[in-house]
Structure formats: C-alpha cells, structure tokens
Amino acid sequence: MTRFDYFRVRAMAERLIAKFGQAGAVKRVTPPDPVYGGEPVVTSYPATLVPMAYEARYIDGTVIQTGDMQIYISSVGLAIEPTVGDVVTANGVDYAIINGDPNKYDGITPVVFIVQARMSG
Structure with a gap:
C-alpha cells in the first residue's frame, strides 16, 4: 500500500499561502x-x-464572535507551533489565538496551522 505524502500536501498549502x-x-x-x-x-x-x-453563518456570539478571524499560517519555516496564548499580527492588527488546529494528519508533519483569533486589546 502506498503511503500518503504529507510533505506534498504541505508544499501545496505553502504555494497557496504564498500566492494569496x-x-x-x-x-x-x-x-x-x-x-x-x-x-x-x-x-x-x-x-x-x-x-x-468568518462567514456570518458560523458566528454564534459565544464560540465565534463578530470580528473573529480564521487565520491560515504556513508551517514551512515557522520555528514554533502557534498555540493558544500566542498573538498573530495580520493586516497590521494583533489577534490573540483563542483556538487552533495544527493539522498534523499523520501526527508528525504539520501541513498548515489554522487558528481562530480575536482582536487583542
């Protein structure tokens, strides 16, 4: 059986994040x-x-609030794994990470980090 190539998926995620x-x-x-x-x-x-x-249909006012951002962070070249308590700077604004998903589908290789972040203030 062929083993799934997570590095290939990670490379694709990196290309898309680099482009957009x-x-x-x-x-x-x-x-x-x-x-x-x-x-x-x-x-x-x-x-x-x-x-x-976030799309309006996902905003429930408790878990996901108006103004929350879903931030895709490339894992390539990042020295740390973003986690709750870290702050992400995007668009010149600081967002506190309140939830995250490292997307390690094989348990080892981070493909992309997807975090829920709220304006810190």
Missing part, C-alpha cells in the same frame, strides 16, 4: 522567571499567513 497570503508574525510571550522575576520576553516569529473573516 501576506507577511505577518506570531508572537510568543515568555513569562518572567518565577524566582528572579524580571519582565516578560516577547519573541516574534515571521510567518506567511492568510487572514479571513
């Missing part, structure tokens, strides 16, 4: 040391992404 996407960033805040204190450290990771507004 934009440059953005995923920011991760590392909290201060619990013993020594200090300031939180914000690390920004460049990313290629496609932000899209």
Whole structure:
C-alpha cells in the first residue's frame, strides 16, 4: 500500500499561502522567571499567513464572535507551533489565538496551522 505524502500536501498549502497570503508574525510571550522575576520576553516569529473573516453563518456570539478571524499560517519555516496564548499580527492588527488546529494528519508533519483569533486589546 502506498503511503500518503504529507510533505506534498504541505508544499501545496505553502504555494497557496504564498500566492494569496501576506507577511505577518506570531508572537510568543515568555513569562518572567518565577524566582528572579524580571519582565516578560516577547519573541516574534515571521510567518506567511492568510487572514479571513468568518462567514456570518458560523458566528454564534459565544464560540465565534463578530470580528473573529480564521487565520491560515504556513508551517514551512515557522520555528514554533502557534498555540493558544500566542498573538498573530495580520493586516497590521494583533489577534490573540483563542483556538487552533495544527493539522498534523499523520501526527508528525504539520501541513498548515489554522487558528481562530480575536482582536487583542
């Protein structure tokens, strides 16, 4: 039986995101040391992404709210896996990730990261 090639699917996702996407960033805040204190450290990771507004039929006012964005983030070259608590910068606006799907269909290879994000403020 032929094994499915997830790298090929990932390459296709990368081509589509590169064609229709934009440059953005995923920011991760590392909290201060619990013993020594200090300031939180914000690390920004460049990313290629496609932000899209949710269709009205999906907005229920609780899980998905008006203004939430569905953001497709290319996994190629991204040093981290975007997760809840990270902030995505798209269209010059910061969005806090509130839900995410790494799309690791084989459990190993991330094809594309799809996150639900809400304007942070």
